[in-house]
Amino acid sequence: MAQVTLLAPVSGTVTALADVDDPVFSAELVGPGLAIAPDQDGGGTVLAPVAGQVVKLHPHAFVVQSGTGAAVLVHLGIDTVQLGGEGFALHVAEGDQVEAGQLLVTWDPAVVEQGGRSAVCPVVVLEAEPGSLARHHEPGAHVTAGQPFLDWS
DSSP states (O other): OOOEEEEOSSOEEEEEGGGSSOHHHHTTSSOOEEEEEEOTTTTTEEEOSSSEEEEEEETTEEEEEOTTSOEEEEEOSSSGGGGTTTTOEEOSOTTOEEOTTOEEEEOOHHHHHHTTOOOOEEEEETTOOTTOEEESSOTTOEEOTTSEEEEEO
8 A cells, every 4th residue: 555645634733642632532542643733823724634535524523535545534623513513614515526735624723712622633544553654743843734744554
């Protein structure tokens, strides 16, 4: 299988999944990855991490399946499903083919945090093997949306 480079879907500070306040993500139950604590200013633009098909789309989360088989889940904030889509604008539809770096969603992480929720964004390769990801950035580093973020092989 060829290596797939995932782009950072949002701009912000890289965070280890183990530090995400959600047991499903912190225990890597759905797969390995990293998270990003989005910038308050400019962190509301969400880009496709890989080229592929949008196989699942909710206002607060989506999965893009790449042509090489990588299914990448991006979850916008923790417990944001409770918002019922309020504050999220979708720019694609489920089933759409997208390019890496294409605008998928806009939201306001500051509003999510003002509502008492975490705006941290887990980025997970679903069902990938532990150790199959290489990081471009370590936790604590700043990443800009669209920059190489993780390599999956």
